[in-house]
Amino acid sequence: MTPFHLSTAARSLLKYYRHRAVLKTVQRLRVWEFRNMYLCSSIAWHNSMEEILKKTVATFPSYEMRDKSPPPPESNSLEFMHFYKSLEKDQKLEFLEKLSYDFGVDHRWASDLAAKLLDTQVRDVATILQVEDRLRYSLTPRYRQLLTHISRVQSGVKFLVDLSADLIELASTKITDSPHMRDLNSNLKGLLSEWFSVGLLRLERITWQSPCEILQKISQYEAVHPVRNWTDIKRRVGPYRRCYAFTHASMPGEPLVVLHVALTEDIANNIQGIVREFSTLDTDEDVNKINAAIFYSISSTQAGLQGVELGNYLIKRVVRELQSEFPHNAQFSSLSPIPGFSLWLQGALGQHRKEGRAIELLSEQEWMEVEDVTGAAPGAPALEALRRLISTSEWIRSDRLIRALEPALMRLCAWYLYGEKRRGYALNPVANFHLQNGATMWRLNWQADTSPRGIASSCGIMVNYRYFLEETSTNSATYLQNKVVKASEQVMGLVSQFQKNSKL
Numbered sequence: 001m002t003p004f005h006l007s008t009a010a011r012s013l014l015k016y017y018r019h020r021a022v023l024k025t026v027q028r029l030r031v032w033e034f035r036n037m038y039l040c041s042s043i044a045w046h047n048s049m050e051e052i053l054k055k056t057v058a059t060f061p062s063y064e065m066r067d068k069s070p071p072p073p074e075s076n077s078l079e080f081m082h083f084y085k086s087l088e089k090d091q092k093l094e095f096l097e098k099l100s101y102d103f104g105v106d107h108r109w110a111s112d113l114a115a116k117l118l119d120t121q122v123r124d125v126a127t128i129l130q131v132e133d134r135l136r137y138s139l140t141p142r143y144r145q146l147l148t149h150i151s152r153v154q155s156g157v158k159f160l161v162d163l164s165a166d167l168i169e170l171a172s173t174k175i176t177d178s179p180h181m182r183d184l185n186s187n188l189k190g191l192l193s194e195w196f197s198v199g200l201l202r203l204e205r206i207t208w209q210s211p212c213e214i215l216q217k218i219s220q221y222e223a224v225h226p227v228r229n230w231t232d233i234k235r236r237v238g239p240y241r242r243c244y245a246f247t248h249a250s251m252p253g254e255p256l257v258v259l260h261v262a263l264t265e266d267i268a269n270n271i272q273g274i275v276r277e278f279s280t281l282d283t284d285e286d287v288n289k290i291n292a293a294i295f296y297s298i299s300s301t302q303a304g305l306q307g308v309e310l311g312n313y314l315i316k317r318v319v320r321e322l323q324s325e326f327p328h329n330a331q332f333s334s335l336s337p338i339p340g341f342s343l344w345l346q347g348a349l350g351q352h353r354k355e356g357r358a359i360e361l362l363s364e365q366e367w368m369e370v371e372d373v374t375g376a377a378p379g380a381p382a383l384e385a386l387r388r389l390i391s392t393s394e395w396i397r398s399d400r401l402i403r404a405l406e407p408a409l410m411r412l413c414a415w416y417l418y419g420e421k422r423r424g425y426a427l428n429p430v431a432n433f434h435l436q437n438g439a440t441m442w443r444l445n446w447q448a449d450t451s452p453r454g455i456a457s458s459c460g461i462m463v464n465y466r467y468f469l470e471e472t473s474t475n476s477a478t479y480l481q482n483k484v485v486k487a488s489e490q491v492m493g494l495v496s497q498f499q500k501n502s503k504l
Contacts, residue, residue, distance in 0.1 A: 048083075049095055056080040057103045058149075060142045063134050077150045081159050092166060093176060100180035103142040110138040144187055157195065157250035164188050164304030189307055196248060196256070196305060198313040203321070204255075206243040208234055211253070217301070218243065218258055224297040224337060225275045236260055236275070239285045242293075244318050246310055257310040259318055260297040263290045263326075267333045267464055269445040271296060271454070274335070292331035293322050312437045319467065332467040333442065336430050337449065338458035341416050342390060344427075345459070348412070349387050353380060360502045362386075362408045369404035393455045405459075406446050411501070413461045414444055414494030424483040434465035435479045438472030441465060441487040444494065 056076040061069040087095060113135040120131050150156040167185040170176055204210075206218055215237070219227040227233050237243045240263045245255035262274045263285070274296050295318075298311050319332055352361055362370070367382055376385035389395040395405060418441065420427040426435055435441070441463065448454070448462035466488075468475075475486045487495070 049098060052080065052083045053099060053103065057099070057143055057146050060106070060140075060145070063137050066137060072149060074149075074153050077146070077153045077156060080146065081150065081153075081156070084159075084163070093170060096167065096170075096184065097176065097178055097181060099143055100141075100178065100184040103146075104180055104183060105139055105141050110135065113138050141183070141187055143184065144191075147188060147191055151191070151195065151250070157248070158254065160188065161192065161251070161302050161304035164192060164306075165302070166304075168303060168306055192305060193308050195250070196308050196310065198310075198317075201246040201248055201256070201310070201313075203314075203317050204245050204247050205321075206245055206255075206258075207237050210237070213253055214245075214255065217253075217255060218245070221255065221258060221299050221301040222260075222297065223299040225271065232275075239283050240264070240290070242318075242322070244314065244321070246314050255301055256305065257298065257300045257314050259295060259311075259314050261318065261322070262294040262296055262335075264292045264294055265289050267292050267331055267443075267466070268294045268296070268335050269443070269462075269464070270448040271335060271462060272450065287326065290326055291329060292333065293319075293326075293329060295332070295334040311433065315437060315467075319469070330469075332469065334434060334439065334463075334465040334467075335445075335448070336434065336463050336465055337454065338413060338417065338428060338461055338463060339430065340428060341413055341458040341461065342456060344416050344420065345390060345409075345412060346387060349383060349390075353383050361412065363501065366404055366408050369400065373398060373401055373404075390459065393452065396450070396455050396460070402447070407497075409459050409461065410444055410446060411494045411498040413459070413463075414491050415498040415502075417441060417444075417463060418485055418487055418491060418495050419498075421483075425479075426485065431463075431465075435485060436476060437467070438474070438476035438479075439465035439467050439486075440471070440475065441485060441491050443488060443490055 056072075056079055058072045058076070084092065084095065113131065117128070117131045117135055120128050147160060150160055164185070167181070167188065170181070171185060206214060208215075215233055218237075219233050227236070235241065242261040242263065243258065244261070245258045247253075247255060262268060264274075268274060274294065295315060298314070300306070300311060322329060322332075349361065367378065370376070370386050370389075371378055371382045374382070374385040374389070376382040389401070395401040417426065417428055417431050426432040431441065443464040443466075445462045445464065447460050449458070449460050454460050454462070471486075478484045478486070
């Protein structure tokens with residue numbers, strides 16, 4: 001290579017390294033700028049959070065001034081609401097943690113008063129009561145005043161219901177396990193329970209003449225049997241149907257909990273005839289054909305009101321309405337889904353296989369049918385074939401399997417509802433709800449919900465919880481206090497079959 005070519009190569013190599021050095025410097029500057037911008041943004045966010053909390057969470061009045069201090073301006077509540085709504089999910093968590101920690105109970109003040117209360121036990125009753133009242137006041141979190149003031153501004157109650165939903169979601173996902181956050185959640189739930197007590201709720205019947213916005217929300221909120229179209233919702237509020245909702249004056253146009261009722265000749269044993277048939281869409285009701293009221297769907301619409309008792313009161317109010325409209329009707333019953341049964345069954349099959357007790361779940365004849373239809377060998381292969389059939393809902397395509405599995409699945413489902421417990425109460429949440437209301441576990445219905453959703457969640461089985469009005473109070477008390485489930489002969493017969501098969 002000539003000297004000329006060597007010098008050209010050297011210059012090119014030098015230019016390359018210089019260019020590379022410049023690029024690295026630029027990259028470092030960009031990284032530094034990004035980090036600096038992020039740091040500045042983080043500092044600004046924290047400053048804004050500090051500022052908004054100091055401004056909107058009013059200073060706690062002294063005990064002597066508790067009824068004399070003027071309320072903070074309404075703009076404080078509105079500013080807090082606007083700021084919170086603008087936050088991302090992770091920012092909301094940080095914001096609520098700071099609110100709950102920095103603006104909760106003054107623990108030192110409460111401790112001093114608790115000590116003082118012990119010292120006053122030898123004093124007169126008036127002195128003791130006054131110190132107790134001071135202690136009670138000191139245990140009020142500072143943020144509670146803010147929540148109360150927010151409830152008084154326009155859309156404030158709806159904001160607090162949504163705030164409660166955020167707290168419930170954070171608790172369920174275990175993103176935070178802060179005791180201060182749990183206390184904030186508990187305080188807000190207590191306030192909502194007061195504001196949404198049954199005496200402050202209004203019962204509304206929803207009809208086809210109700211505002212379009214209400215009908216739209218009823219359709220959107222339906223959680224049990226999804227509404228397909230406008231014709232479907234027209235059917236559900238039309239002849240031989242009733243739809244009721246609880247509403248609250250502070251949340252106009254927002255149904256809180258919705259109950260759908262079918263008026264039938266007999267207690268319904270399948271959902272297809274209620275939500276899929278449209279023959280009565282434009283007919284007139286014949287009162288002589290109405291002998292039963294079937295509660296086939298109840299949906300809570302506000303996640304933030306979880307734990308606030310509404311559904312049980314709605315059913316009781318609706319029963320009174322229907323008794324007034326149809327005095328001759330004495331049959332009140334639900335037609336309820338059984339969410340979680342298929343999942344529980346999969347777990348039971350797996351556990352019995354692990355323990356070598358699979359033979360106990362089905363009779364010898366039932367296992368032979370499964371083996372014959374699936375071509376599986378006896379024992380573990382047949383059990384795996386059954387698990388696969390149930391998980392994919394393939395068994396519903398075989399009339400032979402439907403007939404063969406009916407007795408087994410019915411007795412397994414009866415045991416799931418009656419025998420599987422959490423802390424002594426029914427494991428199934430729908431069962432627990434109706435049993436707490438005082439209903440009787442009355443009848444299991446085979447092929448009651450043949451929709452893909454019904455087959456996947458409960459193998460198509462549904463259950464009637466019967467409300468014998470003269471027994472509901474006693475049944476409720478017995479269940480809540482002694483954890484005793486009131487069930488019919490049909491249900492108990494299926495439970496006995498399961499126990500005999502499983503040797504329990």
